[in-house]
Amino acid sequence: MTKMRIAWAALVVGMMAGTARAQNPQPGDFTIANFRFADGETLPALRLHYMTLGEPKRDASGHVNNAVLILHGTGGSGRQFLAPQFRDVLLRTGGLLDPAKYYIILPDDIGHGGSSKPSDGLRGQFPHFGYHAMVSAEYRLVTVCLHLDHLRLIVGTSMGCMHSWMWGERSPDFMDALMPLACLPEPIAGRNRIWRKMLMDSITNDPEWNQGNYQEQPRGLTGAIYMLILAGSAPIQMQKEAPTPDAADALLARQVEQRRKSTDANDLLYAVASSRDYDPSKDLEKIKAPVMYINSADDFINPPELGIAPRDIRRVKHGRFVLIPASDATHGHGTHTYAAIWQQYLAELLQESAH
Numbered sequence: 592m593t594k595m596r597i598a599w600a601a602l603v604v605g606m607m608a609g610t611a612r613a614q615n616p617q618p619g620d621f622t623i624a625n626f627r628f629a630d631g632e633t634l635p636a637l638r639l640h641y642m643t644l645g646e647p648k649r650d651a652s653g654h655v656n657n658a659v660l661i662l663h664g665t666g667g668s669g670r671q672f673l674a675p676q677f678r679d680v681l682l683r684t685g686g687l688l689d690p691a692k693y694y695i696i697l698p699d700d701i702g703h704g705g706s707s708k709p710s711d712g713l714r715g716q717f718p719h720f721g722y723h724a725m726v727s728a729e730y731r732l733v734t735v736c737l738h739l740d741h742l743r744l745i746v747g748t749s750m751g752c753m754h755s756w757m758w759g760e761r762s763p764d765f766m767d768a769l770m771p772l773a774c775l776p777e778p779i780a781g782r783n784r785i786w787r788k789m790l791m792d793s794i795t796n797d798p799e800w801n802q803g804n805y806q807e808q809p810r811g812l813t814g815a816i817y818m819l820i821l822a823g824s825a826p827i828q829m830q831k832e833a834p835t836p837d838a839a840d841a842l843l844a845r846q847v848e849q850r851r852k853s854t855d856a857n858d859l860l861y862a863v864a865s866s867r868d869y870d871p872s873k874d875l876e877k878i879k880a881p882v883m884y885i886n887s888a889d890d891f892i893n894p895p896e897l898g899i900a901p902r903d904i905r906r907v908k909h910g911r912f913v914l915i916p917a918s919d920a921t922h923g924h925g926t927h928t929y930a931a932i933w934q935q936y937l938a939e940l941l942q943e944s945a946h
Contacts, residue, residue, distance in 0.1 A: 614644065614683075614684070614690055615644070616643070616644055617644070618640070619640070619641050619736075620640050621731075621732050621735075622636050622638050622639075623636070623728065624636060626724075628718045629721055629868065630719060632718035634707065634718050637707050638707045639707075639732050640698070640705030640706045641697060641699065642670070642696075643695060643737075644694075644695040645693055645694045645695055655694065655739050655741065657692065657743055658696060658733075658741070659688055659694065659695050659743055659745075659746065660733060660746070660766075661695065661745075661746045661748075662700070662729070662745065662747040662748065663698075663748060663749075664749025664751055664773075665749060665862050665866075666819070666854070666858075666862055667703065667749075667750075668699045668703050669699050670704065671928060672697055676931070677928045677929075680930035680931050681930045681934060682695060687938055693744075696733065700728070700751075701724060702717075702861050703858075703862065708855075708858050709857035709858055710855040710857055714805075714857050715802045715804055715857060717861065719864070721869075722757060722866060722869045723757075726754050726757045726758060729758075730758075741766070741767075742767070743766070743767050743768070744766065744768045744769075744940075744941070745759075745768070745770070746772070746937075747772065747774075748773055748928060749772070750862075750865075750866070751772075752771040752772050752773050753774045753776075753871070755769050755771045757869075759877070759880060760877045763877050767880060767881075768880050768881050768882075768940050768941070768943070769881070769883070770936075770940055771882065771884050771885070772927035773892070773893060773927040775899045775900060776872055776899075776903050777870070777871075777899055777903065778870040779866050782894075783893070786818050787866070789818055790818040790859075791815075791860055791863055791864060793811045793813075794815050794859070797809045808851065808856055811856070812856045813847060815859060816850045816851065819850070820850075821891065822892050822924065823891070823923060824891060824923055825889055825921060825923030825926075826917075827917060828921075828923070829842070875903060876906055876907075878907050878908065879909070881910075881944045882907050883911055883936050883939065883940040884900065884907075885912075885933050886900055886912075887917065887921050887924075887927075888915060888916050889921050889926075890924045891923060895914055900912050913936055
């Protein structure tokens, strides 16, 4: 009896240790030599930082069948998905994307997080990258570095949402399912382009920017941050947090101070400018995987009044579009990382795309 209790205790300890390993992010860096950008510029060594949770599992033919790629937005990184509103909902024991079941891949895109970016030293001499280069680098990370030839799921938020459309068109047999969150499958135009242009001009029109060769962050960065705050704002949440003029002024001052401490003008400029080559609208019919496409009604960047999302999803063979109504629970454009709001649709997608 004692031996049985000891064996049982050892089994429980082993299971707990395995769960802890699965939940613990594992960082990595992948270097691509002589990476060539779309305009012909090259970088001798492009570093891509990433994290993984869980372990790859293989089917009877030896292919990994549980890999999930999660793509971040402009100015973000893979680390943003470790925030409670995402991780504690999905990437937890028993969650829809439990790392004990799935192999979760969280890359930092070119120009973001721990990956190669202008602020590393090249500043204004860093190669100008677009979404095509970023998606190509993501693909090489998945295939060359992590040795995967298939993905169970791609989840993309904001910029990552746009990248997920590109993945679906460029490699239609590579994934079982796609979940784009908070974007439009059209070139960035109208107000969306205008606020981005205003942000970029705020930096480049400032003499202190000096073609990217500044010693201290230029004052124009503050104007760029103003645009970021407005574009990412959630009207209901902001009204609750700042219900008086004084509270609103204080909220703005805090956010500007915090963002100036953590934002580099060149990094932001390059990241926002990278959307210039984005246009998946021509090839939506090429997407084969089931698509669960979600926007929120209080998204300043992708307003539902345009009618683009419900129109374009009709061109996707296995596509469905969901518009989440504005409420006390939504967070404007940032609703994409508050997983409790939309996880029911992820559950439906996983069931629909299961083999």
